[in-house]
Each structure stands twice: as C-alpha cells, then as structure tokens.
Amino acid sequence: MRLFGTSRINNNGELIIGECNTRTLKEKYGTPLYIMDESNIRERCRLFNNGLQSKHIETEVIYASKAFLTVSMCKLIEEEGLSLDVVSGGELYTAIQSSFPQERLYMHGNNKTNIELKMALEYGVGRIIVDNYNEADRIEALCQTMNTKADVMLRVNPGISAHTHEYIKTTENTSKFGESIYSDQTIELINAMNNSEYLNFHGFHSHIGSQIFDENSFLEEVSTLLSFIHSLKSNHDITVKELNLGGGFGIYYTSNDREMDIELTLKMLLGRVKGECERLDIETPKLLIEPGRAIVANAGTTLYEVGSVKETYGGKNYVFVDGSMNDNIRTALYEADYEAALANKMNGVPEKPYTITGKCCESGDIIVRQVLLPTPERNDLLAVFSTGAYNYSMASNYNRLPRPAVVFVKDGKSKLVVKRETYDDLIQYDLDSSY
Numbered sequence: 001m002r003l004f005g006t007s008r009i010n011n012n013g014e015l016i017i018g019e020c021n022t023r024t025l026k027e028k029y030g031t032p033l034y035i036m037d038e039s040n041i042r043e044r045c046r047l048f049n050n051g052l053q054s055k056h057i058e059t060e061v062i063y064a065s066k067a068f069l070t071v072s073m074c075k076l077i078e079e080e081g082l083s084l085d086v087v088s089g090g091e092l093y094t095a096i097q098s099s100f101p102q103e104r105l106y107m108h109g110n111n112k113t114n115i116e117l118k119m120a121l122e123y124g125v126g127r128i129i130v131d132n133y134n135e136a137d138r139i140e141a142l143c144q145t146m147n148t149k150a151d152v153m154l155r156v157n158p159g160i161s162a163h164t165h166e167y168i169k170t171t172e173n174t175s176k177f178g179e180s181i182y183s184d185q186t187i188e189l190i191n192a193m194n195n196s197e198y199l200n201f202h203g204f205h206s207h208i209g210s211q212i213f214d215e216n217s218f219l220e221e222v223s224t225l226l227s228f229i230h231s232l233k234s235n236h237d238i239t240v241k242e243l244n245l246g247g248g249f250g251i252y253y254t255s256n257d258r259e260m261d262i263e264l265t266l267k268m269l270l271g272r273v274k275g276e277c278e279r280l281d282i283e284t285p286k287l288l289i290e291p292g293r294a295i296v297a298n299a300g301t302t303l304y305e306v307g308s309v310k311e312t313y314g315g316k317n318y319v320f321v322d323g324s325m326n327d328n329i330r331t332a333l334y335e336a337d338y339e340a341a342l343a344n345k346m347n348g349v350p351e352k353p354y355t356i357t358g359k360c361c362e363s364g365d366i367i368v369r370q371v372l373l374p375t376p377e378r379n380d381l382l383a384v385f386s387t388g389a390y391n392y393s394m395a396s397n398y399n400r401l402p403r404p405a406v407v408f409v410k411d412g413k414s415k416l417v418v419k420r421e422t423y424d425d426l427i428q429y430d431l432d433s434s435y
C-alpha cells in the first residue's frame with residue numbers, strides 16, 4: 001500500500017491526512033467522506049505547470065474538471081494558474097459561479113446543445129472545441145445572431161490505439177469523439193472553419209484515452225498530428241497555431257500500475273514537438289495538455305465506517321461499509337482496482353483477503369475487489385486510496401443513498417467544500433402532482 005502526499009500514520013496507528021486525524025474527520029463530518037489532500041493537489045498542479053515550461057514553445061496546462069469539480073476546486077485551479085476544461089453547461093456554470101477567468105476556459109463536449117453553446121459564447125470562453133460539422137454550423141449560426149465571433153479548435157481523431165481499458169479509449173476509428181484526420185470530409189471542415197466569417201480557427205484538440213502509461217502513445221500522437229499539420233500547410237495553406245494533446249496521464253492505483261514520471265514525460269513531449277517541427281519545417285504551435293486524473297486522483301481518500309463482516313457459505317469474506325458503488329462506480333464500470341486499509345488500525349497485521357462492498361441492492365456493488373486487511377470489526381474506519389478522480393464526479397443516488405460530503409484538508413485544518421446530501425435533498429424535485 002502506498003500513501004501519497006501528506007498522508008501518514010501516527011503513533012497510534014491511525015491514518016492522518018493533511019495533518020488531520022481521519023478519526024476526528026469522521027466525528028466532525030460523518031462517513032462516507034471524500035477527503036482531498038489540498039497540498040497534494042497543488043503540488044501536482046505545479047508539477048505539470050513547471051514541467052511544461054519551455055524556452056522554445058508556448059505552453060498551457062488545462063485541468064480537466066470532469067475528474068473532480070466543485071466551486072472550491074475552480075478557485076484552487078485558478079490560484080495555481082492552470083486553465084479549465086469544461087464539458088457541459090453544468091461544469092461551465094460551476095466555473096462561472098467561481099468567477100473563473102473566461103479566457104482560460106475550454107468548452108468541450110461531443111453533443112453540446114445550443115443552450116450550452118450560447119452560454120459559452122455569452123461568458124466569452126477562451127476556446128470552444130468543435131466536435132463535428134453540424135456543431136460548427138450551429139456555432140456559426142449562433143454567432144451570426146449574437147453578432148460575435150467564436151474562438152474555436154477542432155477535436156480530431158488521430159486513430160491511435162492507446163493501451164488502456166476498452167471503455168476509456170477515445171481514438172479508435174469507431175470512436176464517437178471528434179473527426180478523423182484521415183477523412184476528406186475533415187479537411188473540408190477545417191477549410192470551412194478556417195475561412196469562416198464567424199469563427200477564429202486556432203488549431204486542434206485530441207485526446208487518446210485515459211490512464212495511459214506508455215509515453216510512446218503520447219509521442220505517437222504528437223508526431224501524427226504534426227505530420228497532419230504539415231500536410232495542411234503544404235496542401236491547403238492552413239496554419240495551425242495551437243495543438244492540445246488532451247489528458248490521459250496514468251496514475252498509481254495499486255502495485256500493478258507503475259507511477260508515471262510526469263516530468264520526464266513532459267520533457268519528452270516538448271522534445272518531440274520541437275524536433276518534429278524542425279524536421280517538418282513548420283511553425284511550432286502552442287502546446288496544450290489537459291490532465292484530470294493525474295492532478296487529483298492520488299490526493300483523494302474515501303473514508304467509510306465498517307458495519308458488518310460476513311463470511312459466505314462459499315467462503316468469500318466481505319466487509320460491509322456505509323458507502324457503495326454510488327460513491328465509487330469505477331470498480332463496477334472498469335474493473336478498477338484500489339488499495340485500502342483500516343484507518344484506525346494502519347499498523348495491524350493483514351489477516352486475509354476481503355472484498356469491500358456497500359449498501360446497494362446489486363451484486364456488482366463492489367468498492368474494492370480484494371484487499372488484505374487485519375481483522376475488521378464493526379465501527380472500524382476503512383480508507384480507500386486514490387479516489388480523488390472520477391469518484392465524487394461520477395457519484396449517483398441509486399437506492400436513494402445521499403451522496404457523501406467532500407472535505408479539503410491542509411496543515412491540520414479541514415474545510416467542507418461539498419455538504420453531505422440529506423433525505424430532503426433527495427426528494428427536493430419530486431412532485432406530488434395530479435393530472
């Protein structure tokens with residue numbers, strides 16, 4: 001088991017995060033609880049921001065907010081000087097509510113509604129990332145009505161197959177995202193965007209998948225896209241000024257994952273961009289990246305209370321906790337693995353493997369598929385590590401379970417950034433109406 005950031009074990013064998021005792025956090029906020037190590041998030045922001053600095057290339061780091069977004073998180077990202085990728089009206093609204101600088105917002109989405117596009121244009125987001133022909137037309141029509149111009153990039157699919165889970169690949173030739181660089185129709189679209197009266201065309205966005213460890217996938221993405229940019233210049237006299245490579249940097253969940261050397265990977269990316277631009281004799285575009293998971297995943301720990309322990313007739317040992325797949329859908333969805341420990345018995349001797357399950361009426365309600373633990377007892381605290389990305393943001397209310405609270409911890413202080421949902425919250429939109 002690996003502890004990240006400020007997480008440590010005190011002399012009583014208890015888990016401490018941000019110098020806050022998890023036992024005290026439980027007493028103050030209850031469980032299940034998402035605990036975010038603020039210093040660790042800031043450190044990761046700086047790692048990416050510093051790592052992408054270059055004397056030769058203009059660069060920008062954009063945080064992919066889908067990984068974890070709250071108003072407080074927007075403020076943290078703003079303070080750290082990163083930009084923000086939003087993918088829906090809801091994410092954009094959260095950013096607007098935090099007064100996030102509009103020029104640092106990147107509006108994504110493969111099926112943006114006109115309402116979302118209008119919202120983005122009205123707020124004056126830095127870039128809208130166009131997914132397809134139809135969307136480009138709709139943005140032009142909206143700009144005409146609103147008497148404005150939109151700053152746009154096109155999401156392209158370079159057809160690179162990254163080695164990751166089937167469900168989180170994004171650039172197979174059958175992927176729903178963006179337009180293929182190998183299609184003539186895409187060239188027509190780029191030409192149209194470049195010549196449009198209502199669009200300022202800046203360049204390309206691509207994202208090859210998530211939880212990728214092989215640097216070569218990213219390097220291949222760079223080479224493929226720069227060749228494409230070169231061919232556009234030679235054959236169509238189109239200059240591409242910006243290249244957004246997306247996110248997808250892999251992180252450690254368990255000892256089966258290696259930890260990616262971000263500094264080295266970014267250095268390799270910068271080197272490849274510089275080298276390829278020189279070789280192809282093209283202007284070096286501004287380079288942008290969009291990490292989500294790699295900024296927040298290791299900073300998050302979910303804290304649960306143990307209710308019961310059960311050994312089934314078939315010999316499987318379960319620990320029942322007060323959360324569920326609702327607060328961590330990744331195990332059910334992607335067969336994800338996590339490390340976990342008893343937060344009040346961190347120095348206990350592991351006894352046997354347990355499966356951590358929750359309160360949902362689903363056999364697939366598995367939070368951790370298998371973890372070695374010291375004998376768990378009712379009211380023990382169970383910590384699941386590296387749950388900062390795509391846990392809170394993908395949480396649901398199945399079985400009418402209220403979503404957990406989120407706290408930030410730092411230097412012995414904690415602050416509530418999302419309140420625990422109440423039963424009243426659950427019924428707030430229900431109407432007892434008649435026909």
Ligand SMILES: Cc1ncc(COP(=O)(O)O)c(C=O)c1O
Nearest residue numbers: 064207210247248290291292293
């Ligand atoms: C367009 C885009 N950018 C960035 C990301 C962030 O990916 P990750 O959290 O794997 O870094 C995603 C999600 O996969 C995405 O779809």
Ligand SMILES: N[C@@H](CCCC[NH3+])C(=O)O
Nearest residue numbers: 066168210211330389390
């Ligand atoms: N939500 C996914 C990854 C997809 C990211 C968005 N394109 C995860 O938990 O790993």
